[in-house]
Each structure stands twice: as C-alpha cells, then as structure tokens.
Amino acid sequence: xxxxxxxxxxxxxxxxxxxxxxxxxxxxxxxxxxxxxxxxxxxxxxxxxxxxxxxxxxxxxxxxxxxxxxxxxxxxxxxxxxxxxxxxxxxxxxxxxxxxxxxxxxxxxxxxxxxxxxxxxxxxxxxxxxxxxxxxxxxxxxxxxxxxxxxxxxxxxxxxxxxxxxxxxxxxxxxxxxxxxxxxxxxxxxxxxxxxxxxxxxxxxxxxxxxxxxxxxxxxxxxxxxxxxxxxxxxxxxxxxxxxxxxxxxxxxxxxxxxxxxxxxxxxxxxxxxxxxxxxxxxxxxxxxxxxxxxxxxxxxxxxxxxxxxxxxxxxxxxxxxxxxxxxxxxxxxxxxxxxxxxxxxxxxxxxxxxxxxxxxxxxxxxxxxxxxxxxxxxxxxxxxxxxxxxxxxxxxxxxxxxxxxxxxxxxxxxxxxxxxxxxxxxxxxxxxxxxxxxxxxxxxxxxxxxxxxxxxxxxxxxxxxxxxxxxxxxxxxxxxxxx
Numbered sequence: 470x471x472x473x474x475x476x477x478x479x480x481x482x483x484x485x486x487x488x489x490x491x492x493x494x495x496x497x498x499x500x501x502x503x504x505x506x507x508x509x510x511x512x513x514x515x516x517x518x519x520x521x522x523x524x525x526x527x528x529x530x531x532x533x534x535x536x537x538x539x540x541x542x543x544x545x546x547x548x549x550x551x552x553x554x555x556x557x558x559x560x561x562x563x564x565x566x567x568x569x570x571x572x573x574x575x576x577x578x579x580x581x582x583x584x585x586x587x588x589x590x591x592x593x594x595x596x597x598x599x600x601x602x603x604x605x606x607x608x609x610x611x612x613x614x615x616x617x618x619x620x621x622x623x624x625x626x627x628x629x630x631x632x633x634x635x636x637x638x639x640x641x642x643x644x645x646x647x648x649x650x651x652x653x654x655x656x657x658x659x660x661x662x663x664x665x666x667x668x669x670x671x672x673x674x675x676x677x678x679x680x681x682x683x684x685x686x687x688x689x690x691x692x693x694x695x696x697x698x699x700x701x702x703x704x705x706x707x708x709x710x711x712x713x714x715x716x717x718x719x720x721x722x723x724x725x726x727x728x729x730x731x732x733x734x735x736x737x738x739x740x741x742x743x744x745x746x747x748x749x750x751x752x753x754x755x756x757x758x759x760x761x762x763x764x765x766x767x768x769x770x771x772x773x774x775x776x777x778x779x780x781x782x783x784x785x786x787x788x789x790x791x792x793x794x795x796x797x798x799x800x801x802x803x804x805x806x807x808x809x810x811x812x813x814x815x816x817x818x819x820x821x822x823x824x825x826x827x828x829x830x831x832x833x834x835x836x837x838x839x840x841x842x843x844x845x846x847x848x849x850x851x852x853x854x855x856x857x858x859x860x861x862x863x864x865x866x867x868x869x870x871x872x873x874x875x876x877x878x879x880x881x882x883x884x885x886x887x888x889x890x891x892x893x894x895x896x897x898x899x900x901x902x903x904x905x906x907x908x909x910x911x912x913x914x915x916x917x918x919x920x921x922x923x924x925x926x927x928x929x930x931x932x933x934x935x936x937x938x939x940x941x942x943x944x945x946x947x948x949x950x951x952x953x
C-alpha cells in the first residue's frame with residue numbers, strides 16, 4: 470500500500486527519475502525547478518516540503534532524504550521497493566535539531582548526555598556548568614547517520630517550523646543560504662527585526678521556504694513560531710528526563726548501487742530518452758553537455774540497448790588512464806589512485822597501478838617493494854575485481870579479489886561499493902582465504918546490507934575461494950599480452 474501523499478522537494482542528478490516516482494506514488498512536487506515543471510507539465514507549488522530529496526554531499530551517487538520523520542521513512546521505503554532493495558540505507562540515530570530533556574554525566578573533563586534509549590551524545594559547552602544527573606534541555610546539533618559520525622548536543626532550546634527557526638544566538642536575523650534574492654531578504658529582515666528584540670539570547674532564522682512568503686504571511690509565521698517557542702520554554706522547566714520537546718528532522722542516506730541506478734535509468738526513460746548508464750555517468754560529473762547531446766540522438770533511435778552499449782564503448786575507448794573510486798559501506802570514499810588502462814572495454818577492463826614501497830600488501834602480509842605493480846581485471850557490472858600484485862620483473866606475489874556491488878563506469882573512473890569481505894591468496898600458497906568477514910558481518914548485523922545482496926555475497930565468496938588462483942593467472946596473462 471502506498472504512503473499518503475507528501476509534499477516533496479527534489480533536487481540533483483536523479484531529479485527526473487525521482488520526480489516520476491513521486492508523482493506515480495501520489496505525492497506533490499513542490500518548489501520544482503523550471504526544468505521539472507516543464508518536463509512534467511505540473512503547476513507551480515511553492516509550499517514548504519514535508520521532505521527534501523537531493524544528492525548526498527558525502528557519498529558519490531547516493532541520495533539524501535530529509536524532513537518530517539514519518540514522511541522520510543515512508544518515502545524511502547517506497548523508493549526501496551521501486552529499486553528492488555538495491556541500496557545501503559543509513560538512517561539518523563536521532564532526528565537533527567530534536568530538543569530533548571537530557572541527563573548529564575561527567576567523564577573527566579567531558580560532558581555526555583543521555584538523550585533517551587541509552588543513546589549518549591557529546592555535550593558542547595564551556596566551563597564546569599553541570600553535574601552528574603542534571604536534567605537539561607539540549608538540541609541535537611549533529612546527528613549520527615554513518616557509523617563514523619559523532620552525535621553532538623548543545624544546551625538550550627530551538628524551534629523549527631516550516632518557514633522559521635528560533636535558535637540560540639545574539640538577537641540576529643539570519644537567512645538560509647538558499648535565500649538569495651535581495652528584495653526578498655530585505656522584506657524578511659524587516660519582519661524579523663520587529664520580533665527578534667523580544668527574544669533574549671535567541672536569533673530568528675528564515676528557512677529556505679520563507680522566500681516564497683508574502684510579508685503578511687511572514688508575520689503570521691513568525692508569530693506562530695514564537696507561540697510554539699514560548700510553549701517549549703515552559704515545558705522545559707517541568708518536563709521529565711527524555712521528554713522530547715521538538716522532534717527535529719530525520720535524515721536518511723540511500724547508497725544506490727549499480728543495479729539501482731540502472732533501474733532509475735529505466736524510470737527516467739519513461740519520461741524522456743535515457744542512455745543505459747545515465748545515472749552512473751553523472752555520478753561524478755558536473756557537466757552533462759555530451760550526455761545531453763547523445764540522449765537527443767537516442768530519441769531518434771529505436772535500439773536503446775545497442776545505442777547505449779556503443780556509447781559506452783566509444784566513451785571507454787578514449788581513456789588511457791582511469792581512476793578507481795572505492796566506496797565503503799560505512800560511507801568512506803577511498804580513491805585508489807589513477808591507473809593505466811591496458812584495456813578498457815565494457816566486458817574487459819585491465820588496469821595497471823604502480824604501488825608505493827613500504828608497508829604490506831593488504832591481507833597478504835607480503836612487503837610492498839619499489840617497482841611493485843597492481844594489475845586489476847574486471848568488467849562493467851561485475852561483482853568482483855581481481856587484483857594481482859607483481860614485482861618489478863612481473864613475478865607474481867599474490868592475489869586479492871575484492872567483492873563489491875556491480876562495477877560502474879562514470880566516464881573517467883570505475884566506481885563500486887566495497888562489501889568489505891575479500892578473498893586473498895599468496896601466489897606460492899596452496900589455499901585462498903576470506904579476510905575482513907567480520908567487517909562485512911557488522912554491516913549485515915546492523916541491517917544495512919539488503920538480504921538479496923547477502924545471498925549474492927555468500928555465493929560469490931564460496932565460488933571465488935575455489936577459483937582464486939585461476940582468476941589471478943587469467944588476469945596476469947591478459948596484462949602480459951597487452952604490454953608486449
């Protein structure tokens with residue numbers, strides 16, 4: 470059953486595909502760009518959104534969905550059904566800007582605050598202001614989405630409505646960075662200055678949706694927000710520990726893998742001609758002039774698959790060096806460097822990288838020496854990469870097979886989400902072994918790895934264990950032939 474209709478603001482590389490999904494699911498698109506308004510022939514609606522969907526600022530190719538918690542959860546669940554659960558999903562541990570009655574604990578020179586359900590946050594404050602057991606209102610100023618994120622609170626109250634925020638400050642009138650029009654800012658400034666003097670130790674901040682308000686509407690919104698603020702102030706004086714005074718915004722990061730992007734390519738193709746590989750190509754690119762031209766030609770062609778495959782072949786044939794972008798399930802982005810493309814075709818990729826000396830080859834325990842090379846073999850859509858490590862004379866040292874989501878080509882890089890678990894074998898050893906399974910298992914146990922992907926990982930792991938040396942020999946022989 471579909472979720473009830475929400476107001477959705479959509480930005481970024483996936484805007485057309487996500488807009489199509491949103492409309493099909495019965496949602497209303499608000500604050501749409503001119504392109505989306507024209508493309509879908511929808512009426513202009515500048516209401517404040519329930520949720521915003523945009524490109525992640527942290528992980529290439531990922532989506533950020535943020536806003537009202539019920540709306541975020543429902544929309545993400547609908548999206549996962551459409552993309553067949555081909556994504557890793559990280560949800561905020563606590564809504565951002567939630568105001569809650571926290572319980573302070575002192576650990577050395579540090580303050581921690583229990584914000585409920587045993588979740589503890591770092592309290593940012595000055596001096597020796599609190600004692601163990603103090604119950605104080607705190608604001609979630611930084612939430613935890615990815616595992617490496619720090620959960621941080623600051624003391625005080627804030628109130629957020631659709632258009633206005635009242636935040637701790639020194640009596641200023643502040644603006645969202647998305648409000649750029651000078652006349653709009655002057656009108657909102659006039660309204661803010663009428664009321665900010667009534668707030669001791671607080672500032673008024675206009676949220677991005679406020680740019681669409683008339684001045685009379687802005688006045689009503691400030692007065693409504695002030696009423697809520699006064700209610701929260703009163704409640705903060707009498708509320709029990711862990712009482713939520715303001716709920717805040719949920720944030721969800723959806724890390725789309727190669728299959729999910731292909732599914733969104735197909736959704737977009739229902740709106741306008743779309744190359745297979747469109748969203749992968751756009752993952753790391755700002756300029757889409759070439760893609761726009763090619764897709765204009767696609768509109769005159771009846772063979773989308775053949776046209777798309779030829780475009781990819783031509784795109785790859787013009788690259789002599791290619792980057793490798795390795796994304797960890799926990800959101801860390803690792804750029805393995807630039808490799809020489811010995812062969813770069815959709816079904817056959819052979820790359821060579823020069824390694825720095827010092828340290829050891831991952832998982833193999835073999836020293837890295839001057840002149841060592843890494844030979845990498847894979848293909849677009851492959852769920853693993855074979856790395857063969859050789860010395861300066863091309864004598865093989867070991868094999869490292871990386872299990873990952875389907876390999877994508879972005880125009881200048883190959884990209885994939887690493888699944889942590891790998892199969893390794895020293896060249897002179899008789900057996901291959903699995904490494905980093907505990908890391909993979911930790912993501913699985915957190916519920917981040919989709920069940921269908923878990924089944925693929927287990928199958929691949931067992932297949933690769935019995936075929937590691939054969940893959941290594943095949944990759945090394947290809948490279949030797951190509952450099953002759």
